[in-house]
Amino acid sequence: MRVAIAGAGLAGLACAKYLVDAGHTPIILERRDVLGGLVAAWKDEDGDWYETGLHVFFGAYPNMLQLFKELGIEDRLQWKEHTLIFNQPEKPGTYSRFDVPDIPAPINVIVSILRNNDMLTWEQKIRFAVGLLPAIVRGQQYVEKMDKYSLLEWLEKQGVDERVNSDIFVAASKALTFIDPDEVSATVPLTALNRFLQERYGSKVAFLDGSPTERLCQPMVDYITERGGEVHLNSPLKEILLNEDNSVRGFLMRGLNGAEDETITADIYVSAMSVDPLKVMMPQPWKEIEFFQKLEGLEGVPVINIHLWFDRKMTDIDQLLFSRSSLLSVYADMSNTCKEYADPNKSMLELVLAPAEKWISKSEDEILDATMSELTKLFPKHFSGDDRAKLLKYKVVKTPRSVYKATPGCQACRPDQKTPIPNFYLAGSYTMQKYLGSMEGAVLSGKLAAEAITKDYPPKTKTKSAYDSKAIAIKS
Numbered sequence: 001m002r003v004a005i006a007g008a009g010l011a012g013l014a015c016a017k018y019l020v021d022a023g024h025t026p027i028i029l030e031r032r033d034v035l036g037g038l039v040a041a042w043k044d045e046d047g048d049w050y051e052t053g054l055h056v057f058f059g060a061y062p063n064m065l066q067l068f069k070e071l072g073i074e075d076r077l078q079w080k081e082h083t084l085i086f087n088q089p090e091k092p093g094t095y096s097r098f099d100v101p102d103i104p105a106p107i108n109v110i111v112s113i114l115r116n117n118d119m120l121t122w123e124q125k126i127r128f129a130v131g132l133l134p135a136i137v138r139g140q141q142y143v144e145k146m147d148k149y150s151l152l153e154w155l156e157k158q159g160v161d162e163r164v165n166s167d168i169f170v171a172a173s174k175a176l177t178f179i180d181p182d183e184v185s186a187t188v189p190l191t192a193l194n195r196f197l198q199e200r201y202g203s204k205v206a207f208l209d210g211s212p213t214e215r216l217c218q219p220m221v222d223y224i225t226e227r228g229g230e231v232h233l234n235s236p237l238k239e240i241l242l243n244e245d246n247s248v249r250g251f252l253m254r255g256l257n258g259a260e261d262e263t264i265t266a267d268i269y270v271s272a273m274s275v276d277p278l279k280v281m282m283p284q285p286w287k288e289i290e291f292f293q294k295l296e297g298l299e300g301v302p303v304i305n306i307h308l309w310f311d312r313k314m315t316d317i318d319q320l321l322f323s324r325s326s327l328l329s330v331y332a333d334m335s336n337t338c339k340e341y342a343d344p345n346k347s348m349l350e351l352v353l354a355p356a357e358k359w360i361s362k363s364e365d366e367i368l369d370a371t372m373s374e375l376t377k378l379f380p381k382h383f384s385g386d387d388r389a390k391l392l393k394y395k396v397v398k399t400p401r402s403v404y405k406a407t408p409g410c411q412a413c414r415p416d417q418k419t420p421i422p423n424f425y426l427a428g429s430y431t432m433q434k435y436l437g438s439m440e441g442a443v444l445s446g447k448l449a450a451e452a453i454t455k456d457y458p459p460k461t462k463t464k465s466a467y468d469s470k471a472i473a474i475k476s
């Protein structure tokens with residue numbers, strides 16, 4: 001079957017990958033001139049990479065890890081020590097570690113919490129553990145039900161100390177969803193915690209050895225095109241055209257640089273766009289259908305990714321760091337964590353600014369000033385005295401609408417990959433799957449969409465694309 005897919009983020013690429021595996025012919029149509037959507041990256045004038053987001057992979061990402069294996073690129077994941085490292089705002093420039101011993105889960109995570117005495121007292125640890133008990137014992141069903149509460153409400157209900165919230169959950173919530181615990185649904189961090197507690201290496205972190213666009217998306221494109229699929233950049237979907245019975249008749253593609261609009265036809269159609277553009281181009285008759293109406297409850301959340309190149313080494317820590325700053329979320333010195341960005345003498349800090357609601361419309365200068373002032377707390381020794389670290393250059397990447405904003409009640413709005421329209425499917429990390437708005441969620445959603453298509457339309461023989469004339473060769 002010929003399957004037209006709008007969007008070359010991880011969900012669209014994964015969907016196409018699993019469709020070619022099943023014997024279908026996917027044609028990916030991506031609006032931008034770069035692969036990857038929220039994992040897209042670019043090279044600056046000096047040849048240095050900058051990214052939409054600082055991305056880490058977790059041990060508890062089974063579908064992503066399987067995909068790396070299937071693509072034969074497992075060696076590109078650079079696994080770090082099994083530890084979570086938090087800055088200590090009350091002691092600037094110092095860190096508190098949760099070192100996870102190499103023993104079975106969940107004991108390993110519990111031991112790491114019990115051993116950490118910088119952040120929590122024994123009483124707080126015990127109340128924390130007791131509070132978490134229902135989530136651990138009653139599992140994911142309980143966790144899903146907690147979607148009616150914000151994380152803060154849930155912690156209060158469980159009698160967990162406010163200090164646990166400010167010390168751990170603010171950092172976790174910002175890192176996972178780019179919003180604070182008073183806004184985030186309790187289901188999100190509890191889901192992540194459950195995964196980490198169930199798998200021995202679940203909370204172990206890996207960085208990719210280079211840019212996601214080149215090192216992860218490109219091999220997916222190669223895999224798809226070598227097996228008869230197609231990937232077209234600069235191909236924005238303008239309108240979903242319908243038949244009289246409301247099934248999809250075609251994708252109307254916007255002509256660029258004065259070219260005419262063009263209709264692409266296929267047997268099956270997939271939206272792997274994020275939820276915001278899908279809502280904008282929802283055909284009028286579909287707006288009457290409850291399945292699509294629920295999407296109104298989903299919306300992308302703003303986030304900002306900042307890159308700072310310094311004239312010296314700021315730290316030798318080769319790991320993701322939780323800043324515990326109200327401005328910033330996680331950060332990493334990419335000159336240590338990522339092989340292709342490595343530099344023994346200079347640092348490139350990549351930092352996520354979240355929540356970014358108030359910052360997204362501010363100028364780059366304002367964002368930079370605020371970030372630099374936070375850095376004086378994170379790296380006091382480099383910003384005091386005569387020999388201060390010099391900023392060589394910076395890049396700010398703003399994403400006004402990124403992953404769906406995971407507020408209470410959102411779980412019920414997340415759609416299945418199979419829609420009520422017989423020839424139209426959805427992929428995207430916002431669709432229903434158990435891994436939240438993450439790379440793992442995106443890959444799983446694409447796989448589930450491909451599985452649903454293959455179940456509904458078992459493949460016959462491959463067809464040739466009518467879009468060949470405009471094919472853009474994407475080679476590694």
Ligand SMILES: Cc1cc2nc3c(=O)[nH]c(=O)nc-3n(C[C@H](O)[C@H](O)[C@H](O)COP(=O)(O)OP(=O)(O)OC[C@H]3O[C@@H](n4cnc5c(N)ncnc54)[C@H](O)[C@@H]3O)c2cc1C
Nearest residue numbers: 007009010011031037038053055056237428429438439442
């Ligand atoms: C700053 C930041 C940090 C993150 N950190 C992590 C992390 O550490 N770990 C993790 O697991 N996840 C992380 N994520 C989340 C992760 O990046 C996303 O969940 C995932 O990449 C989403 O993939 P997707 O394919 O569902 O959507 P998207 O990546 O949004 O892809 C949608 C695609 O559709 C395209 N499109 C839109 N409109 C059209 C149109 N009209 N026609 C054709 N194409 C169109 C877009 O250009 C895009 O390429 C982070 C995200 C950000 C922003």
